[in-house]
Amino acid sequence: MKNLIADINKSFENRVRLGIMSILMVNDWVDFGDLKDTLDLTDGNLASHITALEKEKYVQVRKAFIGKRPNTSFQATAEGRKAFQEHLNALEALIKGM
């Protein structure tokens, strides 16, 4: 029997990052403010978790303007979706497979 917790991805262990990815799996280009409100986070906390996911290339960031206001939005990368799906599979295997 192989190690069942090794496949759990550290990048998704935290609840906030789990929340971010869950949202980005089903929504394209979610913006900073919406994500912040939905997950009830401070600016700094969201920014730092996004940076962590970006560093892993799991999330892509787009900076634009809506009207004349700056707008930052996020999308899961193909790599991020794959990694997250694998994480969910690992979770399921762990929970159901013992």
Next chain:
Amino acid sequence: MKNLIADINKSFENRVRLGIMSILMVNDWVDFGDLKDTLDLTDGNLASHITALEKEKYVQVRKAFIGKRPNTSFQATAEGRKAFQEHLNALEALIKGM
């Protein structure tokens, strides 16, 4: 829409504790050595995670002898099972419900 990450139980956020609880949900009285081997942990690491779960009353500890050797084993409490099931429900709601 209510906060979707608030129901995720901090006690189960860590992979090791997730692993311990997953095993204890389907196995009664799992012993120290087996748990340690299955999850591939050091003694100290397992002991400290178990202590954390015990402090929350999610896990019960039994010390006995098997033959002439000391044996420590663990069981999920009713409270632990309930809390873990709620955690899984919260996870599912987060992942599927966005």
Next chain:
DNA sequence: CAAATTACTTTGAATTACAAAGTTAAATTT
């Protein structure tokens, strides 16, 4: 020009996680 908005970055403190080494007590081997 003052205040607000957006999106950060920095700071600092608290908590968490983990390996490694040390401990205890009984059991077994030499």
Next chain:
DNA sequence: AAATTTAACTTTGTAATTCAAAGTAATTTG
């Protein structure tokens, strides 16, 4: 009987993580 092994910790120390709060910068609105 001395040395070693086994089981299950506890202690120590370090590193990483998490988060709120405060500070920053570049607009823009009043």
